[in-house]
Amino acid sequence: MDVESQYVLQNYARYPIVIHRGKGCHVYDVDGKRYLDFISGIGVNALGHAHPRIVKVIRDQAALLVHCSNLYYHEFQGPLAKKLTEISGLERSFFCNSGTEAMEGALKMARAHGKKISGDKFEIVALDNSFHGRTLGALSVTGQAKYRADFEPLLAGVRFVPPNDIAALEQAAGARTAGIVMEWIQGEGGVVPLTHEYTRRARELADRHDALLVFDEIQCGVGRPGAYFAYQLATPAIMPDVTVAAKPLACGLPLGVILANAKAAAAIGPGMHGSTFGGSALACRVALEFFDILEELLLHIHHVGSYFRLLLNEQARKHPFIKEVRGFGLMIGVEMEIPGKQMVLDAMADGLLINCTHEKVLRFLPPYIVTEKDVDAAMKVLTKIFARQKPA
Numbered sequence: 001m002d003v004e005s006q007y008v009l010q011n012y013a014r015y016p017i018v019i020h021r022g023k024g025c026h027v028y029d030v031d032g033k034r035y036l037d038f039i040s041g042i043g044v045n046a047l048g049h050a051h052p053r054i055v056k057v058i059r060d061q062a063a064l065l066v067h068c069s070n071l072y073y074h075e076f077q078g079p080l081a082k083k084l085t086e087i088s089g090l091e092r093s094f095f096c097n098s099g100t101e102a103m104e105g106a107l108k109m110a111r112a113h114g115k116k117i118s119g120d121k122f123e124i125v126a127l128d129n130s131f132h133g134r135t136l137g138a139l140s141v142t143g144q145a146k147y148r149a150d151f152e153p154l155l156a157g158v159r160f161v162p163p164n165d166i167a168a169l170e171q172a173a174g175a176r177t178a179g180i181v182m183e184w185i186q187g188e189g190g191v192v193p194l195t196h197e198y199t200r201r202a203r204e205l206a207d208r209h210d211a212l213l214v215f216d217e218i219q220c221g222v223g224r225p226g227a228y229f230a231y232q233l234a235t236p237a238i239m240p241d242v243t244v245a246a247k248p249l250a251c252g253l254p255l256g257v258i259l260a261n262a263k264a265a266a267a268i269g270p271g272m273h274g275s276t277f278g279g280s281a282l283a284c285r286v287a288l289e290f291f292d293i294l295e296e297l298l299l300h301i302h303h304v305g306s307y308f309r310l311l312l313n314e315q316a317r318k319h320p321f322i323k324e325v326r327g328f329g330l331m332i333g334v335e336m337e338i339p340g341k342q343m344v345l346d347a348m349a350d351g352l353l354i355n356c357t358h359e360k361v362l363r364f365l366p367p368y369i370v371t372e373k374d375v376d377a378a379m380k381v382l383t384k385i386f387a388r389q390k391p392a
């Protein structure tokens with residue numbers, strides 16, 4: 001910690017623990033203290049830590065080929081793209097290394113799509129309270145002033161509208177709109193789901209104005225909601241033109257993806273986009289193994305998530321300072337009337353890692369392999385913490 005404080009850019013407010021290793025749903029710090037990990041690297045470690053099948057493919061592949069650049073083919077990018085097509089209903093993949101990069105590429109896609117139609121079709125409609133990443137493009141569509149203020153002016157032509165306000169969306173979208181961007185369940189914004197009615201209307205408006213509908217599933221997708229993608233929770237699914245994903249894809253190795261239907265994919269031609277590291281042999285092989293395992297976990301995610309929400313709702317009935325329990329699958333938020341920062345520290349002292357977003361929303365993103373027994377253990381800590389709180 002001392003060395004970091006001298007030499008690392010001071011942009012993170014880290015918690016004072018040094019994590020040494022992990023196994024399943026637990027991590028251990030350098031002093032050997034065990035923590036139940038209910039944040040899983042902000043939704044990255046979907047299979048927990050040191051999953052035996054992931055460890056094995058990393059070992060095997062690292063000894064064969066880690067990276068060969070996108071100048072050449074390797075054996076895993078094509079099959080991974082095929083798998084993603086099958087589970088998403090979209091047609092083409094572009095691989096990158098992070099969420100913000102995937103968003104950046106999706107914005108370029110929307111801009112290029114618009115430009116093909118007309119020179120002034122470059123606007124993006126995005127939502128208040130959203131989070132799409134830290135690079136300048138992704139930041140430009142992030143609807144939270146605290147992330148944007150120090151870097152303005154950002155990309156021109158972004159119109160922000162409140163989530164779930166259909167009239168505002170109808171007003172903002174028009175002939176100049178190249179893309180409409182939203183998270184199906186806003187993550188950093190406090191685990192706020194969009195309504196099916198709203199996303200269906202967004203689909204209709206994108207069609208009417210020939211704009212690309214982009215769903216950011218970086219936090220809310222890839223199994224976490226108990227479905228492969230959150231947009232599949234609606235029946236019938238509300239299909240985007242483009243979806244972006246990252247976090248859990250390669251179980252901790254950096255991998256992001258843009259998934260596009262034929263119309264959106266047609267906007268990007270040879271030489272228009274690229275990545276040196278994106279879609280390495282190692283990351284793609286790990287992601288293929290992950291999807292193999294995920295198939296059998298989706299129902300489990302749904303069941304354990306429901307169990308967890310049930311117990312949290314019991315707490316909400318006991319404690320009026322808990323306003324709402326929200327979320328799907330294993331993406332769960334507890335909105336409170338009081339700040340959650342100290343609760344996160346108290347939970348950590350009691351061996352439970354959780355997170356607070358939007359100041360008053362406790363956020364839980366446990367690994368997909370979490371069991372009801374793990375949930376009981378987490379609830380034991382949380383019940384104690386909730387009982388100590390004084391109403392606002």
Ligand SMILES: Cc1ncc(COP(=O)(O)O)c(C=O)c1O
Pocket residue numbers: 042098099100101103131132133134183187188216217218219220246247
């Ligand atoms: C919904 C959403 N979009 C984009 C991002 C940015 O992803 P990354 O940090 O991998 O760049 C995040 C990260 O938390 C996110 O939650």
